[in-house]
Amino acid sequence: xxxxxxxxxxxxxxxxxxxxxxxxxxxxxxxxxxxxxxxxxxxxxxxxxxxxxxxxxxxxxxxxxxxxxxxxxxxxxxxxxxxxxxxxxxxxxxxxxxxxxxxxxxxxxxxxxxxxxxxxxxxxxxxxxxxxxxxxxxxxxxxxxxxxxxxxxxxxxxxxxxxxxxxxxxxxxxxxxxxxxxxxxxxxxxxxxxxxxxxxxxxxxxxxxxxxxxxxxxxxxxxxxxxxxxxxxxxxxxxxxxxxxxxxxxxxxxxxxxxxxxxxxxxx
Numbered sequence: 001x002x003x004x005x006x007x008x009x010x011x012x013x014x015x016x017x018x019x020x021x022x023x024x025x026x027x028x029x030x031x032x033x034x035x036x037x038x039x040x041x042x043x044x045x046x047x048x049x050x051x052x053x054x055x056x057x058x059x060x061x062x063x064x065x066x067x068x069x070x071x072x073x074x075x076x077x078x079x080x081x082x083x084x085x086x087x088x089x090x091x092x093x094x095x096x097x098x099x100x101x102x103x104x105x106x107x108x109x110x111x112x113x114x115x116x117x118x119x120x121x122x123x124x125x126x127x128x129x130x131x132x133x134x135x136x137x138x139x140x141x142x143x144x145x146x147x148x149x150x151x152x153x154x155x156x157x158x159x160x161x162x163x164x165x166x167x168x169x170x171x172x173x174x175x176x177x178x179x180x181x182x183x184x185x186x187x188x189x190x191x192x193x194x195x196x197x198x199x200x201x202x203x204x205x206x207x208x209x210x211x212x213x214x215x216x217x218x219x220x221x222x223x224x225x226x227x228x229x230x231x232x233x234x235x236x237x238x239x240x241x242x243x244x245x246x247x248x249x250x251x252x253x254x255x256x257x258x259x260x261x262x263x264x265x266x267x268x
Contacts, residue, residue: 001268006030007159009259013038021256031076034109036161038070060084060095070095106150110160115181130181140190155240166191170231198239202248216259235264
């Protein structure tokens, strides 16, 4: 049995579903789709988006601020159970996590926090400090604990926008971004820890050191046209699923958002 999964930060589900680019959804062969940054609660969506024919749909929406954050999962396969948010209340409210249990694995779709705006000193100089960095790192620690707990019962598949480029190969201009959130030493160290504890970056597993492979491009300065991007959208699997990895890819030619979809195929 082959299970195909896709992940896409849509930067607003209502916005992208009104574009021709949303034809991607009707054409995808995926069995499970994780969307991030949906920026909508289910009641704000058209019925065709909220509950498309042939799909089970699940949403986690921000309750702390409307039109912010949010994730969704569309699945052709009926899950055994569904859980929104991390267990600890201090990491709840922003609609960042959906966990679905399937026969062969736990599936986590995450829209992980970014570091927020930079804090400048009184002279407007960079300090390398960011308003939400401590929240981001705390969220990651809680997430890793959660993922490892789930892993005690069956393997784990994690997808989503991690808001971190792991290594220099994962962004076009690493030297210029070492003091920017998304490529800070402590952020990258989390992914070092995550992979060291047995989670495989499936794209790198399949494609090794392929260069120029990005999933997000700034809307500024024709960055996508020039491929000045970052790879911050991932599929990780716990190492028990290593023999099941069939393929992993980035759909760089799919537009509609400042991110493009990424994919994974597993065989059982």
